[in-house]
Amino acid sequence: MSFSNENEIERxxxxxxxxxxxxxxxxxxxxxxxxxxxxxxxxxxxxxxxxGWCPLYAMLDYNSRKGDVLGARRGK
Numbered sequence: 544m545s546f547s548n549e550n551e552i553e554r555x556x557x558x559x560x561x562x563x564x565x566x567x568x569x570x571x572x573x574x575x576x577x578x579x580x581x582x583x584x585x586x587x588x589x590x591x592x593x594x595g596w597c598p599l600y601a602m603l604d605y606n607s608r609k610g611d612v613l614g615a616r617r618g619k
Contacts, residue, residue, distance in 0.1 A: 553607050561585045
């Protein structure tokens with residue numbers, strides 16, 4: 544049984560987006576409410592991409608890994 548529910552390309556994209564959001568928020572390029580939002584929201588794609596597991600995908604019983612769809616494995 545695999546813990547990951549994200550494919551490799553998606554993981555790289557998520558980590559990149561997370562880093563970009565955090566850099567924009569913490570560096571002061573984006574300030575005020577958007578800066579705070581970037582500082583907070585940047586953590587979600589960064590962490591989910593780093594560990595390869597998305598809680599939203601798990602709730603929806605979705606798996607983006609090629610050839611490894613949870614619903615098909617469970618006989619749905």
